[in-house]
Amino acid sequence: GAGVSQSPSNKVTEKGKDVELRCDPISGHTALYWYRQSLGQGLEFLIYFQGNSAPDKSGLPSDRFSAERTGGSVSTLTIQRTQQEDSAVYLCASSSPGQGYDTQYFGPGTRLTVL
C-alpha cells in the first residue's frame, strides 16, 4: 500500500566518509532507479535495476558510487570517500511491468550534505 520509501531522509557526513542510502520500492515493482537532484546538474540518472538483468550503471559519476539490490526488492546506494560535490538529493523510483513501466513512482529522497 505504501509508496516508495527512502532512508535516511537527511544525512550529514564529513568529506572522506562512506555513506549508504536505502530505498524500499513499491511491492511487486521489478524496476528500480536511482537519480540525483542537485542545483547545478538538475535531475541525473545514476543506475537502474530490472528484475534479474544486469543493472544499467551508465549514470554513475565515478567508481566511488555503487548500488545493489538484494532479493529483487530493497536497494542500497553506497558512496565511498564522499566529496563535497556529492551533496545532493538522492531519489529512488520504481515501476511496474503492469503499466508498461510508464510511470516511475518516486520516493521522498535522501538529502546528503558533505561537509
Next chain:
Amino acid sequence: AQRVTQPEKLLSVFKGAPVELKCNYSYSGSPELFWYVQYSRQRLQLLLRHISRESIKGFTADLNKGETSFHLKKPFAQEEDSAMYYCALRRNQGGKLIFGQGTELSVKP
C-alpha cells in the same frame, strides 16, 4: 546522445493566463516523452505522457517530431499549478529517464 532542454528556468504568469512550458529534445530514434511535476514539499510525480494523449489537470502536451518538441500547455493557469516541472525522455520501455533542467512555474494571484 539524448538530451532534453527546457530553456526557461522560471516562468511567472498571472492566474487565468495561458501558460506554455517549453521542452525540446534530441534523439535519433522514436522517443517516449513525459512531463513530471514536483509541488512544494511533495514527491516528484508523473503528470502526463505523450503516448496516452491525455489532459491532466487541464494540461496537455503534443509531441512534435518535426520540431523535436513536447511543450506543456494550459489555457488558464491556476495558483495551485505553481510547481517545478520536468520534461523527460525515455528511449525504451522500462528504461531510464533523461530529464531536462526543469522549469519553475509561478502563478500569481
